[in-house]
Amino acid sequence: MRRRLREHLEAEPSGLPVVAAEILPFDRPNFQVALDVYLAAEDRRSELVGLSVMQGYRMGIAELAQAGFTNGPPVPSPGSVEYESVAIGSREILCVKSGVWLISDGGQRLAVMLKQTDHGPMGEMLSLEVMATEREAAERAVSELRDLMASLNVYRGKILTLSPSRRGTMSLAVASLPEVRREQIVLPAGVLERIERHTIGFAERAEALRNAGRHLKRGLLLHGPPGTGKTLTAMYLSAQMPGRTVLLLTGHALQFIDQTVNLARSLAPSMVVLEDVDLVATERGPRPGNPVLFSLLNAMDGLAEDTDIIFVLTTNRSDVLEPALASRPGRIDQAVELPYPDAAGRAKLIELYGTGLRLELENVETFVEQTDGTSPAFIRELLRRAALGAPIAADGTLQVTDRELQWALDDLRLPSGALTLTFLGAGTTSDSDLPPGALGPSLPETPFPHRL
Numbered sequence: 001m002r003r004r005l006r007e008h009l010e011a012e013p014s015g016l017p018v019v020a021a022e023i024l025p026f027d028r029p030n031f032q033v034a035l036d037v038y039l040a041a042e043d044r045r046s047e048l049v050g051l052s053v054m055q056g057y058r059m060g061i062a063e064l065a066q067a068g069f070t071n072g073p074p075v076p077s078p079g080s081v082e083y084e085s086v087a088i089g090s091r092e093i094l095c096v097k098s099g100v101w102l103i104s105d106g107g108q109r110l111a112v113m114l115k116q117t118d119h120g121p122m123g124e125m126l127s128l129e130v131m132a133t134e135r136e137a138a139e140r141a142v143s144e145l146r147d148l149m150a151s152l153n154v155y156r157g158k159i160l161t162l163s164p165s166r167r168g169t170m171s172l173a174v175a176s177l178p179e180v181r182r183e184q185i186v187l188p189a190g191v192l193e194r195i196e197r198h199t200i201g202f203a204e205r206a207e208a209l210r211n212a213g214r215h216l217k218r219g220l221l222l223h224g225p226p227g228t229g230k231t232l233t234a235m236y237l238s239a240q241m242p243g244r245t246v247l248l249l250t251g252h253a254l255q256f257i258d259q260t261v262n263l264a265r266s267l268a269p270s271m272v273v274l275e276d277v278d279l280v281a282t283e284r285g286p287r288p289g290n291p292v293l294f295s296l297l298n299a300m301d302g303l304a305e306d307t308d309i310i311f312v313l314t315t316n317r318s319d320v321l322e323p324a325l326a327s328r329p330g331r332i333d334q335a336v337e338l339p340y341p342d343a344a345g346r347a348k349l350i351e352l353y354g355t356g357l358r359l360e361l362e363n364v365e366t367f368v369e370q371t372d373g374t375s376p377a378f379i380r381e382l383l384r385r386a387a388l389g390a391p392i393a394a395d396g397t398l399q400v401t402d403r404e405l406q407w408a409l410d411d412l413r414l415p416s417g418a419l420t421l422t423f424l425g426a427g428t429t430s431d432s433d434l435p436p437g438a439l440g441p442s443l444p445e446t447p448f449p450h451r452l
Contacts, residue, residue, distance in 0.1 A: 013065035227377030
């Protein structure tokens with residue numbers, strides 16, 4: 001390998017400068033796409049030299065230029081080029097796993113390598129390394145490749161989920177969310193319009209607002225009982241602004257808020273969705289604050305006002321949130337409550353979640369009344385459970401009548417199902433709160449009413 005470098009660079013490689021730049025592991029496909037475009041430039045020629053896979057400690061290009069090691073592994077010889085396919089949504093990008101690119105750029109000679117190092121518990125690290133006879137030439141190559149990685153970023157405009165890897169580092173994946181239509185969001189009159197105005201409306205007027213000197217970063221808090229549609233609304237918004245990168249964080253991924261905001265900045269226009277933010281943004285009080293909360297506040301404050309980033313936070317516990325989240329513009333500018341649906345909303349939800357069934361209800365009003373104080377998630381489960389017990393008609397459809405729906409409602413409201421009610425956002429319901437007929441002789445002894 002040392003001989004190949006010496007012949008290509010026309011100089012003794014062991015004393016030549018190397019310029020390096022760190023690359024995040026999930027940026028491997030971005031490096032490959034950028035390098036492919038870089039090498040396609042006119043007057044550039046290249047040869048890819050494969051390297052045998054080095055397990056554990058991986059050598060850099062400066063080490064490859066040495067004659068060898070007396071107390072360590074020998075410098076690997078040129079070998080076959082190994083590739084790995086990386087899926088970015090529906091796109092497959094073939095990335096070189098281990099190799100050195102010998103590049104001729106007019107009168108300038110370069111050697112480019114993507115160094116891969118295994119840091120054990122710290123995970124895998126990548127770095128771009130460029131060797132040249134002149135340091136300035138290597139610096140220009142690194143700068144051009146980094147610029148191409150930013151402009152050609154394969155994650156731009158995608159919906160991304162962030163999660164901890166097995167080693168605790170941040171892992172990035174392209175997600176495909178189910179389609180959520182506007183009519184699936186059942187909220188009191190004017191509520192969805194307020195949400196859209198603060199997100200989609202800003203996005204549509206971004207350029208005009210920027211020209212008028214108005215800040216573009218904004219924060220939206222969706223709060224309310226479990227199951228009222230906060231996540232569904234966030235999914236709906238994600239699909240309504242084409243070209244906007246969406247980053248989704250929940251659970252343990254909230255620890256990566258700094259990296260997420262940096263990523264959102266580089267992929268702007270973007271939207272950062274933090275679900276169940278009360279897990280990290282509880283009020284500080286007299287005890288030491290949550291470092292993740294401080295990171296969130298600092299990240300929001302550190303963005304330029306003309307950065308087009310939307311923060312969408314969801315919580316079931318708005319009462320415990322840190323007040324500082326709403327103390328400055330660009331943090332939380334709008335808080336919207338998603339309440340339990342009213343009677344009109346519940347009637348609409350029964351019809352909505354009855355789609356695909358042969359829904360033949362004679363007393364819809366009775367079920368609207370009996371589901372008072374329940375969430376959309378509860379009504380969705382109600383119709384699903386009714387379908388489970390519905391007879392199959394001759395044409396193959398499931399026929400749900402008052403009888404099947406009442407059975408499903410009684411089944412959901414059994415005393416043993418109190419925890420289920422809580423999960424579905426129906427609050428806590430005691431036996432005395434249940435409407436007549438919800439329990440007792442009307443409850444079938446067999447779990448499927450069509451078998452009676």
